[in-house]
Amino acid sequence: MTTPLRLESLEALDAIDRHGSFAAAAAALYRVPSAISYTISQLENDLGVAVFDRSGHRAVLTPAGRLLLDEGRRILTATRELGAAARRVADNWEPELRIAVDGLIPPTDLWPAIAAFGAEHPAINVRLTEEVLGGTWEALIDDRVDLAVGVADPPAGAGVRRTAYADVAFAFCCAPHHPLAERTHAVSEDELRSHRAVVVADSARRLSPRDAGLLDGQPRLTVASMASKVAALEHGLGVGHVPRAWVAEALAAGRLVEPPLDRPREAAQTWLLWRSGAPGRALAWFIRRLGGDRDQPMPRASQMRS
Amino acid sequence: MTTPLRLESLEALDAIDRHGSFAAAAAALYRVPSAISYTISQLENDLGVAVFDRSGHRAVLTPAGRLLLDEGRRILTATRELGAAARRVADNWEPELRIAVDGLIPPTDLWPAIAAFGAEHPAINVRLTEEVLGGTWEALIDDRVDLAVGVADPPAGAGVRRTAYADVAFAFCCAPHHPLAERTHAVSEDELRSHRAVVVADSARRLSPRDAGLLDGQPRLTVASMASKVAALEHGLGVGHVPRAWVAEALAAGRLVEPPLDRPREAAQTWLLWRSGAPGRALAWFIRRLGGDRDQPMPRASQMRS
DNA sequence: ATACTCGTTCAAACTTTTCGAACGCCTGAA
DNA sequence: TTCAGGCGTTCGAAAAGTTTGAACGAGTAT
Numbered sequence: 001m002t003t004p005l006r007l008e009s010l011e012a013l014d015a016i017d018r019h020g021s022f023a024a025a026a027a028a029l030y031r032v033p034s035a036i037s038y039t040i041s042q043l044e045n046d047l048g049v050a051v052f053d054r055s056g057h058r059a060v061l062t063p064a065g066r067l068l069l070d071e072g073r074r075i076l077t078a079t080r081e082l083g084a085a086a087r088r089v090a091d092n093w094e095p096e097l098r099i100a101v102d103g104l105i106p107p108t109d110l111w112p113a114i115a116a117f118g119a120e121h122p123a124i125n126v127r128l129t130e131e132v133l134g135g136t137w138e139a140l141i142d143d144r145v146d147l148a149v150g151v152a153d154p155p156a157g158a159g160v161r162r163t164a165y166a167d168v169a170f171a172f173c174c175a176p177h178h179p180l181a182e183r184t185h186a187v188s189e190d191e192l193r194s195h196r197a198v199v200v201a202d203s204a205r206r207l208s209p210r211d212a213g214l215l216d217g218q219p220r221l222t223v224a225s226m227a228s229k230v231a232a233l234e235h236g237l238g239v240g241h242v243p244r245a246w247v248a249e250a251l252a253a254g255r256l257v258e259p260p261l262d263r264p265r266e267a268a269q270t271w272l273l274w275r276s277g278a279p280g281r282a283l284a285w286f287i288r289r290l291g292g293d294r295d296q297p298m299p300r301a302s303q304m305r306s
Numbered sequence: 307m308t309t310p311l312r313l314e315s316l317e318a319l320d321a322i323d324r325h326g327s328f329a330a331a332a333a334a335l336y337r338v339p340s341a342i343s344y345t346i347s348q349l350e351n352d353l354g355v356a357v358f359d360r361s362g363h364r365a366v367l368t369p370a371g372r373l374l375l376d377e378g379r380r381i382l383t384a385t386r387e388l389g390a391a392a393r394r395v396a397d398n399w400e401p402e403l404r405i406a407v408d409g410l411i412p413p414t415d416l417w418p419a420i421a422a423f424g425a426e427h428p429a430i431n432v433r434l435t436e437e438v439l440g441g442t443w444e445a446l447i448d449d450r451v452d453l454a455v456g457v458a459d460p461p462a463g464a465g466v467r468r469t470a471y472a473d474v475a476f477a478f479c480c481a482p483h484h485p486l487a488e489r490t491h492a493v494s495e496d497e498l499r500s501h502r503a504v505v506v507a508d509s510a511r512r513l514s515p516r517d518a519g520l521l522d523g524q525p526r527l528t529v530a531s532m533a534s535k536v537a538a539l540e541h542g543l544g545v546g547h548v549p550r551a552w553v554a555e556a557l558a559a560g561r562l563v564e565p566p567l568d569r570p571r572e573a574a575q576t577w578l579l580w581r582s583g584a585p586g587r588a589l590a591w592f593i594r595r596l597g598g599d600r601d602q603p604m605p606r607a608s609q610m611r612s
Numbered sequence: 613a614t615a616c617t618c619g620t621t622c623a624a625a626c627t628t629t630t631c632g633a634a635c636g637c638c639t640g641a642a
Numbered sequence: 643t644t645c646a647g648g649c650g651t652t653c654g655a656a657a658a659g660t661t662t663g664a665a666c667g668a669g670t671a672t
Contacts, residue, residue, distance in 0.1 A: 003317055007313055008309070021648085021649070021650085022649075031630070032630070034630080035629070046389075047389055047396075049392050057638045058649065063396075064396040067391060067392055067395050071384075075381060075384055078377075079309060080311075082373075083353055086353055086355050087354065090353075090356065090369075090370040327617085328619055338661065340661075341661050342619090343620060343621085344660070344661080347620090363670080364619085364669090
């Protein structure tokens, strides 16, 4: 139940190794050599283990001493880091900020912000997850993430705040060797229904999954992520709407083409969402960086579009 | 340079959380409540952070306090474990024992010994690697492992001790659909030369690789491990000698067959090897368990069979 | 109301750590 | 070889830090 080791002993051990002698360590720690001697013999007493071999003239580490030095340094580092982390928490900085990016947004969109944050606050971890449709919202309200980026039609819900994020424009794509690729006049909804659609599965675990604007009766290929959807489209496995940012390069390179559509899909307004209540400073940093200042409360359910 | 945290503070924090109140923690630590109060306020002073919220009647952890408690417990555990590990090292127990098993020996051969060791000494790590031919020896003399198991023809070398390990009998195998499978009369060396041999690559990184008793001019398929060799033989990719223990099951199940051979390969004597010098107690444990007491010095080079 | 528990504060008793001086040992230069 | 200088230990005295017990105010359960 009692700690058989004092941090000061490890600190002395570290200083001795770092400076080469008891005397030099004493100087470095603003203490007198006998105090270091005392601290080390106290360590040896606590442990019942010889840390230095004093048979020669200069004290030299025993194998056990070596282990204490090496592992002890890890403990010292962890301890200092813990102190610093506690101070950050008290200062309202989260130890880790968890962000979910919706499949609508290419994760690369966030890299500049994350890089900038990392440069400013190297000690705060950022955990990025990718979610789809309802999964993004669910991750937020289940407290699995602190910030949701790029949610298209946030359901009504108390306790969530939001600010506008990007407008996402869609491209209707298929592979160049797909039957629809040669079309010069617009494709009707009826005609579309006979071609397999590639859709991304809702990543919600708990809430009922939502459809992503699908025409009924259309055959589907369901994949797990937007990246897989793009790959499936490129391989000619079907057709589908994809955020333009995901496929700009593939369209330019000719790996995908855009058949004209009778009723093109409208751009979607997407949002930045976070739970209301006092946000931590890391969260505030990201909200400000990604969303600017246009924070607004979630509308009541009656005001939501379905 | 100075540690802004005392282990006793973390211990007090842990006791408070564990027992529910300052008073109960004091009792558990055989101290008086005011001493606990003192220790905690010292922690708060060191850190400049409130650990408990005293606005209510009972003190309750702040978020920073929660972090200190959770992470502090890890530090306490690591510290205690370090003390114990140092004591073991001083007592000549290695913190980790590294064992190389030669490809001749199925790794499962060692599991009973490793399981027994783990039960006796749960705190000592065992690292098992698999090597082939010269690689096993090399791992030992390069100090990448402490013990080599199942080496067939150890080269002469100072500074290595040995004791006999298993005799390994070989089976000459091929797949049932291989041309040699139907043979009823013995296969000559000449004839053998026209069939592809599956051989295991020597895992030595530095020393010149050794051949594994191969007939010159025979086409080869070289694989990385005995397990791959068995798999290759089962798929009919060639023929080869395999330690009987590796293929007993495949032979019984008919996935491999044994064509009769003109000159069957003799069983090989294998050895347990370790560097001479005072062995740690974990090493001694394994030597005793795997090799019994028949430890004998390595013969001089002139006495070695090539 | 009352009795109880909680956590804090304070001065006094106590324990631990640091200091400085003295010592013995070894190394390297003269 | 001697000798100067550095190393690490020991010891008593001084300083610093911790623990104690009593007193207190504040909340809770009866």
